[in-house]
Ligand code: GRG
């Protein structure tokens with residue numbers, strides 16, 4: 001059991017926790033190579049929100065990203081020698097965008113890799129093995145828009161955008177939410193990827209805002225935390241998936257802000273830094289990012305704003321001309 005529960009965000013401890021992640025080359029480190037590129041994106045984004053981007057070395061980070069290039073596929077894997085995947089390719093593009101180093105990669109080849117993954121139903125596969133999921137549609141839309149909106153604009157689009165929208169609308173359920181595929185149960189993570197993709201494509205009109213807003217607000221439990229679907233446990237990462245969805249729908253105030261802030265802060269490790277999925281559990285960089293991102297969306301003091309659609313620093317998204325004007 002940890003000594004005491006914090007009532008404020010332990011920024012210095014979280015920065016140290018993130019810096020220490022690459023140092024312990026223990027079993028966990030070697031068992032998580034398939035998530036390494038994502039982990040670097042989670043780490044640098046968390047640091048940006050805390051205003052501490054420089055805590056990780058820029059050149060080392062760029063070198064790592066470039067070392068994961070899969071020249072056969074034309075995309076990025078999660079670790080040197082791994083096959084390219086859409087998830088790690090999005091993270092690579094996000095990291096290079098944050099580090100202002102997109103010119104260091106072969107953009108035309110990456111665009112080709114992404115567009116090659118669209119399937120006949122309109123959705124996307126994660127890689128050439130073919131598993132499809134609305135998560136991958138989001139990855140493709142986000143990545144192409146970060147590289148250049150022209151890749152999604154009629155006349156110059158490299159994918160069939162209407163088919164993407166049609167597929168997402170077929171994944172919509174009676175409760176207003178979205179699942180991973182047609183007929184799949186609504187889940188807050190899948191709701192977010194669908195809303196965020198529709199937002200980038202300017203097609204939020206197909207969302208049943210009121211029904212979905214209620215479903216999202218009902219994710220808050222008496223202990224202040226949010227779950228991802230009915231009858232499930234609270235988990236800090238839903239502070240991002242649910243809150244950013246509510247933010248896209250302009251209904252952030254439908255959540256009890258103070259209760260959620262207390263829940264997120266109670267999942268911090270006051271001794272070694274980091275945030276866990278729930279109080280008392282082991283911390284990891286995934287929940288550290290999404291806890292801090294949730295606090296940023298709630299207007300917690302001294303944090304940089306996060307963009308709810310891109311899960312990247314809001315200032316950067318604004319600078320790139322990608323900020324949605326309907327967002328407060
Ligand atoms: C750029 C931030 C960013 C993401 C890229 C991969 C992706 C796109 C989005 C993931 C969205 C998603 C599905 C999040 C949910 C993750 C999660 C906590 C899954 C757990 O699901 P279950 O069923 O857990 O194991 P529950 O909470 O339902 O018991």
Ligand code: ZN
Nearest residue numbers: 235236237277
């Ligand atoms: Zn979680």
